[in-house]
Amino acid sequence: MYRSYNGNTFYWDIVYIVLRISLIVVNLVFNEYDVQKLSLSLIILFIFLFAEIRYRPYNHTFTQKLSVQSTGTQILTLLSALFLSNNNNSQTMLYLIQIPILIVNLRLLLKFFELIF
Numbered sequence: 001m002y003r004s005y006n007g008n009t010f011y012w013d014i015v016y017i018v019l020r021i022s023l024i025v026v027n028l029v030f031n032e033y034d035v036q037k038l039s040l041s042l043i044i045l046f047i048f049l050f051a052e053i054r055y056r057p058y059n060h061t062f063t064q065k066l067s068v069q070s071t072g073t074q075i076l077t078l079l080s081a082l083f084l085s086n087n088n089n090s091q092t093m094l095y096l097i098q099i100p101i102l103i104v105n106l107r108l109l110l111k112f113f114e115l116i117f
Contacts, residue, residue, distance in 0.1 A: 009057035019048045038082040045075050066111050073108050077101055 030037035
């Protein structure tokens with residue numbers, strides 16, 4: 001079960017579960033406060049990204065890079081949502097933000113398929 005992790009980071013599944021539970025709690029507690037919800041979610045993800053880069057929990061470099069890119073994509077998506085939470089955005093601005101996010105997510109999906117196949 002723990003073969004994909006380095007010997008020093010056998011506990012990384014627990015860290016990942018705590019990350020997900022933290023994000024769920026933030027979204028439930030701050031359900032009506034979008035800016036606070038997004039800001040706290042970003043802080044949690046940045047802490048996780050820092051820990052992921054610092055401790056490098058995975059045995060394989062490709063898996064490590066994929067995980068970091070996944071967290072980075074989540075951060076980028078939340079940053080754009082925080083920017084778009086301002087209701088004064090034009091339709092052109094919405095497209096200028098949504099298209100790069102779509103490209104980044106598709107790139108991550110292709111990396112994931114590369115890992116599987």
